[in-house]
Amino acid sequence: MAEWLYEEGIGEARAALVQNGRILEAQIERDDKRARAGSVVGGRLVQTLIVRKRGIARLDSGERVLIEPIPPKVAEGGAVRVEILREAIGEAGLEETRDKLAKGRIALPGVQAGQGPSLLQRLRESDLPIVPCPAHEADHLEAAGWSELLAEAMTGEVGAEDAALRIFPTPAMTLIDIDGSLPPAQLGPKGAKLAAQAIRRLGITGSIGIDLPTMNNKDERLVAAAQIDKYLAQPFERTAVNGYGFVQIIRKRERPSLIELLRGDPVRAASMAALRAAERHHGAGAVTLTVAPAVARDLKAHPDWAKLLERRRGGTVEIIGDDALAIGGHHVH
Known part of the structure; x- marks a missing residue:
């Protein structure tokens, strides 16, 4: 049975819907005080x-x-x-x-003011089990492929040599290009399946265009379209796969996808990853966190993060900027 893994991190909350050890969906909610959907x-x-x-x-x-x-x-x-x-x-x-x-x-007259539902509140509305993932326990998110998921979001690359996706967010729509060594009649359905799974896993919404390989006949295109219907959770709308292999999908857009969230502010994404690593480092006690200079500046500009980390670890936290580290790199000791 699928279950939500939920982690109340420092600066952000994280959740992944996991089934048979694989992440089906993932969400991140930043603690940045912006108005949430539904507010x-x-x-x-x-x-x-x-x-x-x-x-x-x-x-x-x-x-x-x-x-x-x-x-x-x-x-x-x-x-x-x-x-x-x-x-x-x-x-x-x-x-x-x-x-x-x-x-x-x-807002219509009489509508009550208030904040929209938080990530945890939305998970509770799903009626699926929620498993808390505190830092002092085993890293269940990582075991399910959390780092690989974030890498997919940052690079836009998913899959292997036989069938692979390249995902390009644009102001108009998210474009997914499918390529691989399989013949078109096999690559079309497999690529459609990979694309549907990635759309769900990375929380891609709005207008989405998938460029499948050109398939020889209508039956092959119908098989590819059926893979989208099978692996992408409703609700969504889509066109038929046209003769050039292009299909468009529309999903309700309320929040940024993981791609938009991580690429929109790579420094903040690196800060969150570094804090997560520091919180989980050897259980408790003082810790030194070495990061790229831009990430160090971001962390020091939010002293409440370090204070919360110190409370959770029960020890002091030192943040050091190192010019030798790229954004996204960090050392914890």
């Missing part, structure tokens, strides 16, 4: 982009949210209550990563 929070309409259609609200927290539509009675500068439909997402641009604003709408 209803106060703010002001600070800019009208298209009259009655689109504008930007600044929440009381300072976060900016894209609002669609704008009710006729809401004027620029007026107080509003905003329902968050999609969280902010790191978006790869031509020059640098930037944030795609959270998306919301003006």
